[in-house]
Amino acid sequence: MSSKNPTTRERILKASLNLLEASQGQGVRMTDIAKRAGITRQALYLHFATRAELLIATTHYLDALKGTDARLLASRTARSGTERLDAFIEAWGRYIPEIYGIAKALLAMRDTDAAAAQAWDQRMRDMREGCEAAIAALDRDGNLSPDHTPDQATDILWTLLSVRNWEQLTVACGWPQERYVETLKSLARRLFVVESG
Amino acid sequence: MSSKNPTTRERILKASLNLLEASQGQGVRMTDIAKRAGITRQALYLHFATRAELLIATTHYLDALKGTDARLLASRTARSGTERLDAFIEAWGRYIPEIYGIAKALLAMRDTDAAAAQAWDQRMRDMREGCEAAIAALDRDGNLSPDHTPDQATDILWTLLSVRNWEQLTVACGWPQERYVETLKSLARRLFVVESG
DNA sequence: CTCATAACTTGACACCATGTCAATTGACGC
DNA sequence: GCGTCAATTGACATGGTGTCAAGTTATGAG
Numbered sequence: 001m002s003s004k005n006p007t008t009r010e011r012i013l014k015a016s017l018n019l020l021e022a023s024q025g026q027g028v029r030m031t032d033i034a035k036r037a038g039i040t041r042q043a044l045y046l047h048f049a050t051r052a053e054l055l056i057a058t059t060h061y062l063d064a065l066k067g068t069d070a071r072l073l074a075s076r077t078a079r080s081g082t083e084r085l086d087a088f089i090e091a092w093g094r095y096i097p098e099i100y101g102i103a104k105a106l107l108a109m110r111d112t113d114a115a116a117a118q119a120w121d122q123r124m125r126d127m128r129e130g131c132e133a134a135i136a137a138l139d140r141d142g143n144l145s146p147d148h149t150p151d152q153a154t155d156i157l158w159t160l161l162s163v164r165n166w167e168q169l170t171v172a173c174g175w176p177q178e179r180y181v182e183t184l185k186s187l188a189r190r191l192f193v194v195e196s197g
Numbered sequence: 198m199s200s201k202n203p204t205t206r207e208r209i210l211k212a213s214l215n216l217l218e219a220s221q222g223q224g225v226r227m228t229d230i231a232k233r234a235g236i237t238r239q240a241l242y243l244h245f246a247t248r249a250e251l252l253i254a255t256t257h258y259l260d261a262l263k264g265t266d267a268r269l270l271a272s273r274t275a276r277s278g279t280e281r282l283d284a285f286i287e288a289w290g291r292y293i294p295e296i297y298g299i300a301k302a303l304l305a306m307r308d309t310d311a312a313a314a315q316a317w318d319q320r321m322r323d324m325r326e327g328c329e330a331a332i333a334a335l336d337r338d339g340n341l342s343p344d345h346t347p348d349q350a351t352d353i354l355w356t357l358l359s360v361r362n363w364e365q366l367t368v369a370c371g372w373p374q375e376r377y378v379e380t381l382k383s384l385a386r387r388l389f390v391v392e393s394g
Numbered sequence: 395c396t397c398a399t400a401a402c403t404t405g406a407c408a409c410c411a412t413g414t415c416a417a418t419t420g421a422c423g424c
Numbered sequence: 425g426c427g428t429c430a431a432t433t434g435a436c437a438t439g440g441t442g443t444c445a446a447g448t449t450a451t452g453a454g
């Protein structure tokens with residue numbers, strides 16, 4: 001699980017992260033990561049029991065590097081529900097491209113590897129909490145559209161903000177990142193917010 | 198590519214379809230399909246050059262069985278743009294669960310197999326045409342929200358109706374199929390339709 | 395200085411799925 | 425009976441993950 005010497009472990013994580021980012025998560029083999037970390041493929045297994053474990057550790061490494069929690073928590077300081085919704089979409093929306101490579105690799109393993117599935121699902125549950133909090137704030141203000149219960153609104157927002165949707169809009173439809181963020185904010189407002197209550 | 202004797206080929210396709218439906222597209226190997234079709238794994242390759250080709254042929258087989266085109270075209274008979282939007286979402290939304298197994302298998306190959314990617318993308322382009330037509334009808338009626346250009350509205354509707362989103366809402370969020378269809382119709386109306394013009 | 399230990403290397407191998415190939419069997423029509 | 429075509433049998437290549445045993449090297453403790 002963990003080794004006493006942090007430098008090799010970190011070199012591995014850095015290598016893994018670099019490769020996943022460069023290749024958008026596709027076709028990164030244990031061999032490639034080892035090579036880039038300057039060790040043999042077998043030595044990788046002295047630090048991480050499986051590929052899934054390495055991938056998961058890489059996400060945590062990335063979190064630490066970028067300070068995910070801090071950024072997503074920032075939306076909690078927003079005053080009104082509407083501002084909070086905007087802030088959350090903005091924070092998450094800008095975060096997706098940074099995690100896209102590793103997310104895609106994890107997503108690809110999801111179907112075949114239980115550990116990878118669990119790791120990814122946990123992340124999505126965490127993200128869902130942000131959606132839930134934004135919707136709850138809206139509801140408290142009396143600004144949540146009566147078309148949805150808070151639960152259903154959370155489900156919808158959570159789905160709307162999925163990495164797959166980001167991928168489809170930016171990669172497949174060619175939207176620039178800025179348009180993605182602005183459009184999603186506008187969609188969410190239109191779907192969930194009613195003026196006053 | 199094609200064999201003179203349709204019965205074995207069809208037995209294979211049927212086996213493939215059954216297994217993919219039963220397992221939701223996960224973990225279906227060539228061996229499994231062969232076994233269920235009552236032939237050897239190697240004999241599979243007398244009919245289909247690769248796994249991707251077999252999967253693609255399976256989708257066509259499914260289309261023929263269920264009459265996809267006919268059903269999706271039905272939405273074209275709708276009168277107003279709003280009705281057309283509803284009809285399209287209803288038709289597509291009810292179609293997804295039927296193709297889910299095979300869709301998932303194809304989607305899983307998308308990243309590694311160019312042929313699978315192409316086949317899936319073609320299907321998605323076809324589906325997109327339905328979105329485009331519905332949005333265009335709305336626009337002609339003067340009922341398309343000024344918030345979006347027709348192109349952008351099409352991108353959004355297309356994304357909203359993705360198989361991944363259906364999966365997330367029904368499988369992950371536990372929504373019953375009926376709620377999925379009704380909610381998506383309501384979301385689309387709210388996002389795209391303005392009364393009169 | 396020497397010895398033990400931990401980290402790493404080397405090379406070999408098992409597993410599993412896809413895809414390939416050659417030789418053989420069996421049925422059917424003529 | 426003969427050829428043909430579909431299918432079988434058994435063997436093998438490839439590519440990736442994961443495992444194992446034996447050997448190397450640096451470092452620190454005695």
